[in-house]
């Protein structure tokens with residue numbers, strides 16, 4: 002009884018911390034993230050409502066409140082982009098776009114030192130323009146690019162590493178499911194974030210490409226460039242890859258230039274690729290497989306979204322986000338140091354967690370704090386801590402944090418992309434892939450530093466659209 | 470981690486029940502996939518209609534928002550059966566035999582508890598919309614059908630969880646490494662291989678291999 | 682006593698009535714009764730009525746057009762009455778409509794009591810088409826707007842086109858829509874005037890009704906002093922809101938329209954008369970549609986008389 006009283010007497014922020022601790026324990030012992038968050042969110046609501054209105058009424062109110070969330074959170078228009086973004090990737094594969102891209106890239110940039118590696122980076126960047134998920138991109142290129150590199154005598158650690166790393170480009174270059182999720186959580190314009198991802202994705206690809214050339218120049222027996230393609234052969238390789246440019250065009254035109262909203266861009270892209278896949282002879286059974294896999298991945302993502310948002314609703318009642326941002330802004334150090342510490346915390350967390358789960362769980366608390374750190378959501382660039390306006394900061398932080406989450410896909414112990422590549426290629430062990438991917442990890446840190454130092458790379462395109 | 474896990478089958482009642490439920494789950498998931506497919510056509514029709522005939526699909530946003538619950542929930546039980554919901558398995562993957570199955574039993578009970586709560590809560594949410602009234606913003610579509618999808622899909626999930634609890638319970642008593650009707654934990658590489666297969670579909674993957 | 686209040690978005694002109702109410706109540710009760718305002722943390726805007734019915738929070742704001750079937754009676758004030766009314770008068774009209782027994786009964790289904798209006802001026806258009814010369818020019822224009830207004834404009838050939846609020850400016854930029862109808866604060870929020878070429882000044886075909894409601898049980902269980910402090914602060918909060926809206930928001934919007942050199946389109950008395958004629962059938966439709974559910978005719982005539990005054 003006294004325990005019960007003590008619990009009822011606690012202030013909401015303390016309750017928030019206890020429940021958050023419980024959630025972390027459940028996640029660590031292996032409860033599926035969506036349900037761990039939903040369960041603790043519900044228990045938190047019970048706790049808060051019971052403290053306010055007595056146990057019996059409190060439980061009932063908590064059940065009813067929890068029951069509104071799955072439907073409510075899922076029926077958000079912008080989230081309808083996610084299944085179409087996933088579907089595009091499956092269909093693009095069936096349309097033979099991956100191979101066409103790789104062939105074209107090989108003929109155009111294969112002559113560079115470490116040419117096959119460079120070709121892998123740029124064809125993966127191209128595929129990123131029709132793929133919304135980085136793990137899928139790595140899996141596809143592990144099939145296509147690694148065997149050719151091995152045949153030419155490239156080191157298997159490098160070959161598998163470059164594929165694992167290149168896959169991460171898919172999350173910055175639109176379409177990107179994770180950028181949509183970020184936009185929804187922070188209530189920022191989806192189109193602005195998708196546009197913001199273009200240049201950083203390109204910069205990332207260039208840095209990867211430069212790194213490959215550098216490695217090829219400095220290491221002996223790295224693997225030969227592929228020369229000897231005529232200009233005729235180069236131009237012949239382009240038509241197969243044209244649908245990619247078509248989809249990039251649609252998305253650019255839709256979001257930026259004047260045909261439709263981002264919500265429609267994804268569907269139009271999927272429609273074009275579908276026509277292409279049917280033209281290439283996709284069978285009904287393959288379409289069915291693609292739809293099943295799309296549906297499954299969609300459910301997986303939506304379940305974690307509503308599960309975590311149930312927990313976030315509890316946080317709202319517990320008022321934890323504002324308490325956290327008061328604490329962060331009250332810290333006695335420069336805002337930039339705080340930001341870098343936050344990013345380091347993400348790096349550690351990302352070693353163990355999957356990207357979407359990590360962002361969903363942390364952003365509701367971290368995002369308001371970062372915005373407050375910069376000076377609030379309507380601050381002018383001139384008065385802000387990071388030199389960018391409130392809206393600009395939310396876009397900029399989104400790109401950085403997504404790049405950060407992607408970085409975690411290639412770090413041990415749970416770098417999912419590395420596992421996927423090792424899974425597809427029996428000749429490469431997981432250790433091989435992790436060894437091969439290490440230089441790219443360094444390149445990513447460099448990219449993130451660049452984006453922090455030069456926010457213009459992120460904000461230029463959204464700025465042209467009238468944001469920031 | 471996400472991905473497909475193997476589920477073993479045999480002639481036992483448990484396994485037959487598992488396979489029967491799996492058929493239902495597969496149909497529901499395909500339905501969700503078809504809704505996504507139709508969404509693509511609806512959006513395309515909306516854009517083309519607007520630009521060519523100046524006739525957008527009336528209530529396009531309302532239709533999309535109503536459709537979302539269908540593809541977000543219909544496959545939830547299928548995904549659970551396949552072990553497809555994300556989790557951190559660095560601890561669980563170190564457990565073996567009876568101790569592993571007992572742990573899974575407890576974890577599944579926790580999920581069942583929150584699922585039952587949500588079935589009741591989401592049913593009440595549906596019932597409010599049904600009995601008092603609720604409609605979409607532009608063209609006043611009733612929202613109760615979409616709200617009803619949630620308790621229905623969660624009820625199928627609850628059935629799946631009961632079967633898995635039965636499966637884990639049996640495995641915890643009998644021991645062994647290969648129980649039926651529950652998703653098996655594989656090492657990370659095997660999970661990744663399964664995931665890569667699912668990305669490409671087994672048929673097309675082999676087709677791709679022939680070309681290379 | 683502490684009440685949770687569920688609003689959405691950010692603090693803005695639209696929420697100043699609630700912010701002021703919270704300030705006044707806390708003052709009058711010496712901090713004994715607090716309204717703890719949350720922007721979006723407690724519920725999605727479309728589920729605020731559900732939250733009130735559940736009892737998850739004690740006070741909330743919502744807009745009736747979000748879900749007409751949840752609150753059919755108060756959509757009566759969104760009908761096109763083709764009357765130019767001041768913001769202060771809108772507040773008075775809403776308050777009297779809220780006290781009408783048919784309306785009170787409707788909201789009682791949600792265990793809700795209507796406490797305070799959030800009066801909005803009549804909606805006006807910002808459009809990127811060539812400035813309107815005659816009503817016939819509405820033909821083919823894609824407009825985002827609420828049901829009542831679009832019911833009238835559709836009859837002139839305008840195409841009702843729904844886009845999410847957050848995508849309005851971009852949709853206008855890209856041509857998904859040509860025009861949007863809003864109250865000044867929403868034109869300011871979406872920055873439609875940066876894309877538009879003209880703005881209407883006297884459309885007068887209605888505006889949104891976005892009341893502040895309280896959970897009836899919570900209201901009844903307040904101590905007499907707290908209840909008096911709450912109910913006694915409503916008028917002052919509305920006055921503050923109206924003054925702020927008129928003097929800041931509307932002025933700011935007018936300035937933006939001038940700064941962006943938008944053409945101001947003012948409908949002539951003849952045009953207004955024609956719009957009103959078209960509006961009559963929209964009003965008729967409303968009465969017919971709800972006649973089976975509640976005494977829609979009485980409520981309509983009650984409201985019409987208030988607007989006519």
Ligand code: NA
Nearest residue numbers: 129132171176
């Ligand atoms: Na992408």
Ligand code: NA
Nearest residue numbers: 352409415416
């Ligand atoms: Na990792």
